[in-house]
Amino acid sequence: MTTLLAITGMVTVASGAAAAVEDDGADCPVSLPASFPATAKLPDPFTKLDGSRVTAKSDWRCRREEIKKLAERTIYGQKPAKPASVTGSVSATNITVNVSENGRSASFSAGVQLPSGTGPFPAVFVVGGFGADTATIRASGAAVISYDPLAVGKEGTPRNNKQGAFYSIYGATSSTGLLAAWAWGVSRIIDVLEQSGGQVLKADALGVTGCSRYGKSAFAIGVLDQRIALTMPIESGTAGVPILRGIPGESGSQGLSNAYGEQPWFGDAFGAYTGNPAGLPVDTHELVGMVAPRGLFIMENPHIDWLGARSGSVAALAGAEVYQALGAGGNISYWSDVQDGTHCAARPEWRTPLQQNIQKFLLKTGSAAGTFRISAKKAGTLAQWRDWPTPVLADGPGTTTTPTTPTTSAPPPGACTAAVSVNQWPGGFVTTIRVTAGSAPLTGWAVTAALPAGAAITSVWNAGSSGTTGTVRFTNTGNNGTLSPGQSTEFGYQGAGTGTGTTAACATG
Template sequence: MRRRLLMALAVLPAVAQAGVEDGATGCASAPLVAYADLPATAALPDPFLSRSGAALKRKSDWPCRRREVSQQLQAYELGEKPAPVPGSVSATLDGTALTVTVKDAGRSVSFVANVQLPSSGTPPYPALIGIGRSSLNNAELLQRGVAIINFPNDDIAQQRNGQSRNLGKFFELYPQREGAGALVAWAWGVSRLIDAIELGALPNVDAGRLGVTGCSRNGKGALMAGALDERVALTIVQESGSGGAAAWRVSDAQKAAGQNVQTLGQIVQENVWFRSSFGQFGAGAAKLPYDHHQVLGLVAPRSLLVIENTSMEWLGNQSAWTAALAGREVWTALGATDRMGISQVGGHNHCLLPASQAVEVNAFVDRFLKGTAGVATDVVHTDGSFPVERSRWMPWKTPALD
């Protein structure tokens, strides 16, 4: 019994391990399927069925399954995230400005992240990295002993409109990555920022207690940053819509039902968040071998809080609720449901955090960044009346992984 408990604890660390951006090792790599050969699947794909068709049976199977979904996400939707180059990152701190420099293949770029240290607590502090900025209860978090770091995502990859393709420091460093989406560039930049913190560039910040957050388009970026770097202990995705917490398939169904919802076919024409080839799925999201319930699941078994706004139909309110419930099944299979929360509250402006959700943010921050014991984080609720068609969207079974 003691051996099984120790194994479970090893699979489900309380916080991310410092220095481990991608901890999956020794995984077989199944070939990716060309777009023309992808079958259409109406339901949300089974998170627990590997690309070879084998069902997951053990918690130890999850890292390789996670890597499979990550490879598909990057290959079909985002573009590939460059692997870190040892010794390529350096940083300097001047007041509140942290300058991170990254070098690769004779090229060099630098970006500046602004750091706000808390007014209470004892260093080294936990920190939340805001994509662009944090739209949470920042003043309260600072008072509670949590640092806020603003990550300059537009500097890394521009996203003004469809003409922003390949613009930004990511593409200056990696010109061969032409066609990659802004979201994967931002995720890469957050990882290099974490590298700098691990190097001791922010001596008052604890590299082992880092979270990432963002709202709307920045919420999409926060999800990808947390999904693609296992050093992120807590991911808070706020009103992220299509390309974030919402599922492409369910958003299509909402649109077909007459609702004003952003779909895959529309979003690829609006901006450059996704790789240029992702547009081929515009008329057929059902051909994707994954959906965003699995992108949410890439964070597991680390901590995730999905904050939604019932009033934002354009963001796929029903779609995000359905996808988050489906994604939560990954935490259920891993025996870690209290590490994944879903909160959907309407009646407020976009990216304006209501008081009730601030309480939930504080709980997740207290437990998963500050390490406070006994904090309740089993949050799953909506003030909407959305039908959850499990037989339609989740016809698969959730295993109790050994």
Template sequence: MTWLMNYLATTNPSSQSSVPSSVASSSRSSQSSVVISSSSSSVIVPASSTSSSRLSSSSLRSSSSSSIISTAPTLVYAVNSGGGKVNYNGVEYQADRFNTGGTANSTTDNISNVAEGALFQSELYGTFGYAVPVTNSTYSVELHFAEIYHTTVGKRSFNVSVEGKQEMSQTDLYSLIGADAAYTYTVNNVQVTDGKLNIDLTTLVDNATLAGFAIYSSTGGKFVEPPVVDPVATSKENEGADCVLGTAPAATSNAKLPDPFKKYNGARITSKAEWRCQRQEILKQVEASIYGAKPPKPEKVTGTVSRTQITVNVEHQGKTASFSARIEMPSNVSGPVPAVVVLGGFGGDTATIKAEGVAIITYDPYVVGAESGSRTNKTGAFYTIYGNRSTTGLLAAWSWGVSRIIDVLEQSGATILKPDAIGVTGCSRFGKGAFAIGALDQRIALTMPFESGSGGVPIWRGIPGEGAQSPSSAYGETYWLGDAFSNYTADTKRLPVDTHQIIALVAPRGLFIMDNPHIANLGPKSAHAAALAGAEVYKALGAASSITYHSNVADGSHCAIRPEHKAPMQANIRRFLKKESATTGGLTARSNATANINDWVDWITPTLN
């Protein structure tokens, strides 16, 4: 490798102002490119502009077995990251799919070094990954890049791994190719043994980026089109699963809370009927930027329900996992009863819940997603199924676990517990979990987060000014949040969504937020702001009385059971779980922890037909 780089440097000296030494075209179609390769990777460089100073060690790995690649394997599948279907060098790149996380962006700038620039004009950026279904075989992967945002060196740095092996490290595209220029990196000898070819990008400095990729095989490897998911099968958990969504707009800095009524295309919804798919657009942005993706129901979920325990068994793509939850039935009640899932046994007033004739399901979130793991080695039932390097955070994983519990309840015949009358509660970190669970499964009838703090109800945009736990601290404490949230810890104004829109995901179902105004680290002012803005969605949907917020309490102890919360909790349980007449609603904040909605909202709540 060294001799070839030195040779190129001496025979083709170039300056920083010359044509960038990027990948102008595929090695399969360009005759004017020199391919510098190791046994497992290569970079294609236009011969007329090669510069050894541009071929940094951050993207090349030398090998004594370096060679010139001349074979042309068969195309398996190609994807245009962050964009629609395009053609490049005779290859049809499909619209973006199979990704978890990432935010789409595009430019109209001309891309140098290529005749067909459309592929390089769009990108997916952030910390994200792809899992492309293929047969077990050996592949090569062409990774396409362009620096369409930054205009100076040192502004971007990221790593790229293929099938768990790091192939590019500390990559700064501008230092390699300058702005608006195409660059391609090829990884060879990729062995797939689990039916998925994984490509993972990790942000080091201001967002990893990918324009697209193409997968080839000379050993008979093939793409496997996944089965079409029956929308009806997932409609209860996610009623908008069948909505056809466009591409989310590029994220822009906005100090105000994003408009929950604005669609991807910039138009605003005008009817309640549109909310189903509007909710789906918000959900996808929340998953992409905050939680990570929550997968739909696995291929097989079975289990048992008794008066003391629920067992859950999951099978998916050859992998299995099991867990259980304890049940406490209320006294002197016969027949199937409603139930509240209590995360870690640590949430709202369980005595009041049971006194209402409602069962308690004590759910240990750590058996589904353990905090003892790390972002590169996540553990628990969820990660057993979806991989220990999944970019999905604990809050979405915990939600997945509760969804599987409800699956088993639905299959049980409803002889003990009513699957259509399930609530959820938790305090502190489990309050974050309860909030996410209610947002991510529409079968939850009543969501009751308790002092959830940063990563829960409080708006991210308000936290830095309130003295609450910082976004970077909440992200770094453990992997509650999806890996992609790392892109926003330094500047939450760039988030495409905020927590008022997570409240909107719960609407119009029951929501009772319990907060503590005495601990600034919990962000009670920001939580009140979220409730005020989220309540506008409830109002637009004709469900203003279905959201209750209460922080006017005297006891400032964290997660203390308070008498002020008892009456509104009883009312919410009676209305949303027992289907009885009860008066709910109202946003009651203590005077020292209030927000002004006009400080955060610059949109007008529409009257929906």
């Protein structure tokens, strides 16, 4: 079973192959403007650089490339394409990588731990030794690839003298930050896996996970390489999943300047935005959307303020709108509802969804829908951050989502209204209900929602609830019950079955 494959020379995968490629929008023409208008709201992921909106699923490929180029310019720095020569070897215990470009060369390696059984196996990159529980990964039938990112980009170096394999190729003064460099390293390992012929590990069934700084890395890896079928960042904090615009207003979270200065994780250009995130033409919810429609399982810890989990929940909710528009709403999961506050703990709440995601996206034997479990301790409100609607996209694979249009009529004096929006996919749905105060302030509200027959609620955020089927009553939490005249707040729930047709009524509390 221990097979050693030595690969020499460069092997190029044909662009017309059915297999996933590192960046399927690389051929899309993108011309970035010299400057961008500032906005305190999250940028619209569905509005192209020319001002037109995405109307079809087939449009997303090139819109994704625009977002990628914006993220490289302002957040990450450039992640270069595949170098002129990538060679290496794959065995049951180790992967070696040798890279050459423009007369410069570098090498690095990664360890391999196989599960029991007969391969070839799917595999999960575990960045820096910290990520999802490796025992569960292997017990689920996937191998573990132990990736040392510090061999590719060292921490503790000044921005003008970066070190590691990436910077040996592209120069110590490269403006590319560590996160993009670390993502480049994983991409080169995938190149070697593709060249190996898949006798030990399957190059088309790869996941990535990491926690804390390596959660930032896992997220960037999944964002920047579409050959990653399942991305699983854990407690990634600032420079990871949480929206950058939300960090300054989230008490106790790691500040943008602090994260920029702690290590060169961000690209050098991000220094211009540490005090002005509203000037960014992109935010992390769009990076979540870049992963779509591939598998994404975001795990966060609401017990440590430093990690910015409230801003993380907003990124997940807003990014899920891209998933839903592409007909892949069941492919994203978010879970911050955990009891143990220990940083990077192996939590029992995550074990089952971890297994389900591996089965669905790597083993391709499962079909469990994604789950949203947002802790009430750190529940963000998407309505606060967006002023754009989610389009119903025509054509392409998947099932078209059909969000209902929220009411725009003014609520009567002294009352409140509840507007329902449903995003449906096969077997499941997410419902968002917007509560709006009338001409008098509210000090509490209650919404009664009538669910369609067969619908069952599996999780709720930003509200208390009674019951899971039929007519369900939702009440405000401690931080969203007081509304000024005309002010709105949102809560939501995920369910199984069909949510389309839900009606709701609001009453003052």
